[in-house]
Amino acid sequence: MPLTNLVSLLPNTSHTALISTQGALTFEELHNLVSRTAAGLHKAGVRPGDRILLMMPMSNELYISLLALFWIDATVMLVDPSAPLESILKSYPPSGFIGSPKAHLLRLKFKTLRGLSLYISTGFIPLWHRRLSETVEEPIPISDAIHPALLTFTTGTTGIPKAMARSHSFLLAQHKALAHHMDFKDGDVDMPTLAVFLLHSLAAGATCVLPDADLKNVAEVNAESLIKQLEQHNVTSMSGAPAFFNALCTPMLEWGQQNKTIQKIFTGGGRVMASDVQRLQRCFPLAKITIVYGSTEAEPIATLNAIERISDLLNGEEMGLGALVGQPVDDITVKVVDDELWVTGAHVNTHYFQSPQADLENKINDGEHIWHRTGDAAVIKGNDIWLLGRVGESIHGNWPMPVEGMVLQLDFVKQAALVKYHGSAVLVLVCESLPSDWRTQVARRTELPVILHDHIPLDPRHNTKIDRKRLSELLAQSPQDIL
Numbered sequence: 001m002p003l004t005n006l007v008s009l010l011p012n013t014s015h016t017a018l019i020s021t022q023g024a025l026t027f028e029e030l031h032n033l034v035s036r037t038a039a040g041l042h043k044a045g046v047r048p049g050d051r052i053l054l055m056m057p058m059s060n061e062l063y064i065s066l067l068a069l070f071w072i073d074a075t076v077m078l079v080d081p082s083a084p085l086e087s088i089l090k091s092y093p094p095s096g097f098i099g100s101p102k103a104h105l106l107r108l109k110f111k112t113l114r115g116l117s118l119y120i121s122t123g124f125i126p127l128w129h130r131r132l133s134e135t136v137e138e139p140i141p142i143s144d145a146i147h148p149a150l151l152t153f154t155t156g157t158t159g160i161p162k163a164m165a166r167s168h169s170f171l172l173a174q175h176k177a178l179a180h181h182m183d184f185k186d187g188d189v190d191m192p193t194l195a196v197f198l199l200h201s202l203a204a205g206a207t208c209v210l211p212d213a214d215l216k217n218v219a220e221v222n223a224e225s226l227i228k229q230l231e232q233h234n235v236t237s238m239s240g241a242p243a244f245f246n247a248l249c250t251p252m253l254e255w256g257q258q259n260k261t262i263q264k265i266f267t268g269g270g271r272v273m274a275s276d277v278q279r280l281q282r283c284f285p286l287a288k289i290t291i292v293y294g295s296t297e298a299e300p301i302a303t304l305n306a307i308e309r310i311s312d313l314l315n316g317e318e319m320g321l322g323a324l325v326g327q328p329v330d331d332i333t334v335k336v337v338d339d340e341l342w343v344t345g346a347h348v349n350t351h352y353f354q355s356p357q358a359d360l361e362n363k364i365n366d367g368e369h370i371w372h373r374t375g376d377a378a379v380i381k382g383n384d385i386w387l388l389g390r391v392g393e394s395i396h397g398n399w400p401m402p403v404e405g406m407v408l409q410l411d412f413v414k415q416a417a418l419v420k421y422h423g424s425a426v427l428v429l430v431c432e433s434l435p436s437d438w439r440t441q442v443a444r445r446t447e448l449p450v451i452l453h454d455h456i457p458l459d460p461r462h463n464t465k466i467d468r469k470r471l472s473e474l475l476a477q478s479p480q481d482i483l
Contacts, residue, residue: 038071082460270464
C-alpha cells in the first residue's frame with residue numbers, strides 16, 4: 001500500500017507559513033509554489049526515486065525545492081557544509097543538482113558534479129543551468145510516497161559519514177514523536193535552525209521564521225539581526241545548538257536585553273550545562289527550556305524540562321554523574337548494553353542506505369526489534385538517561401562528561417576536555433582570568449593532572465562536541481606542561 005506523502009500533511013490556508021529575508025509566504029502561497037515547481041521539475045525530467053542534491057542556505061527557495069521534490073517522490077540529498085562532500089558524492093552520486101549560485105561553483109571543483117541530467121540554480125551562474133523561479137508548470141497530482149524522501153548523513157565524528165534514508169512514513173513517525181514535546185497551537189511563531197524541526201513545525205501549522213544568520217558556523221551568528229527578527233515577528237519558540245544560543249545570549253546579557261515573547265526553547269546537538277540553561281533563563285525569562293537528545297538515526301530519544309530539573313543538572317555536574325538528558329520520549333525503548341545506549345522505536349532508523357557493513361556494526365536484530373547502537377556511553381538511573389561520553393572514550397575508568405562537568409562549573413573554566421596524553425588521563429582546560437587559587441579549586445573537583453591550553457577544537461556542525469582526536473594531535477604537535 002502506498003505511503004502517505006508528507007506534503008499532504010501541510011495546511012493549505014491563508015495563515016503565514018514562512019517568513020525570511022526574501023519575504024513572507026502563506027501556506028496557500030507555499031502550496032501553490034510547491035505544486036507548480038514540482039510540475040516544472042517533473043517536466044525537466046525528474047522522476048520518482050531520482051536522487052537530487054539540494055545545497056542552499058535556509059530560505060524560502062530551499063523549502064519550496066525540498067517540498068516540490070517530495071511532491072513528485074524524488075529523493076532529496078542533503079549534505080552538511082562541514083561534511084567530506086567529495087567522498088559522499090563518489091559513494092552516492094546524484095542525478096541532479098539544485099543549489100545557490102555559490103554552491104554551483106562546486107561543479108568546477110568536483111568531477112562527480114559534472115555531467116548530471118539536471119542543474120537548477122536560485123540565481124545567475126556562468127555555467128549551464130535552469131533558473132528555479134522559471135521551473136514552474138501547471139500543478140500535477142501528488143505522487144504516492146514509495147521512495148525515500150531524504151538522504152542525510154551522520155556527522156562522521158567517529159569515522160566516514162553514514163548515509164541514512166528517511167522515508168515519508170519515517171518522517172511522519174518523527175513528526176508524531178516531536179509533537180508530544182514541540183507542541184504548536186494557532187498563533188505560534190517558530191524559529192528553527194534544524195531542517196527536520198522546521199518540517200515538523202510546518203506540518204503542525206506553525207509560522208516559521210528563517211533565521212537571518214549564516215548557520216555554517218552557529219557559534220558566530222549575528223546576534224543583532226536575530227534579536228531584531230525575534231522582536232519584529234513576535235517569535236514564540238526557538239530551537240538550536242548550545243553554541244547558537246550562547247552566541248545569542250552573550251551580547252544580550254552585555255546589552256542588558258531580555259525577550260519576553262519566547263515561550264519555548266529547544267536545545268540539543270551537544271552537551272547542555274546547567275549554566276547554559278541559567279543563561280537562557282536570564283535572556284528569555286518566560287520560556288520553558290527543553291533539552292532534546294537525539295542523533296541522526298533517532299531524533300528525538302529523550303527530553304528534559306531543564307528549568308524544572310535545574311537542581312538535578314547542577315547536582316549531577318557537581319557529583320560527576322555525567323550529562324542529564326532526561327527521560328525517553330514516547331514510542332521509544334532504551335537499554336544500556338556494555339555501557340552503550342541502545343534504542344528502538346518507530347522513528348529509529350533500522351538500517352543505513354546501501355551500507356551493510358554499517359548495519360552490521362550499528363544495528364542489532366533480536367528477532368523482535370531492531371536496536372540502534374547510539375555509540376553513546378550512558379547509565380540509566382530511575383528513568384533518567386545520564387550520558388558519560390562516546391563509547392571507547394573512558395581513560396583508566398574516567399569518562400569525559402562526568403569529569404568535564406565538574407570543572408566546567410568553575411566560573412574561570414570556559415572549556416574542558418578529557419584526553420589521553422603520554423598514556424595517562426589528562427584534563428585540558430581553556431580558562432579566562434585565572435584566580436590565584438585555581439589549582440586548589442580544580443583539585444577539589446578532580447585529582448587528574450591538568451594542561452592549560454588556548455583552544456579545544458569542536459565539531460563543525462554544532463560547534464559543541466569536542467573533537468578529541470584533533471585535540472590529541474594538537475597536543476602531540478606542541479608538547480604541553482602538565483600541572
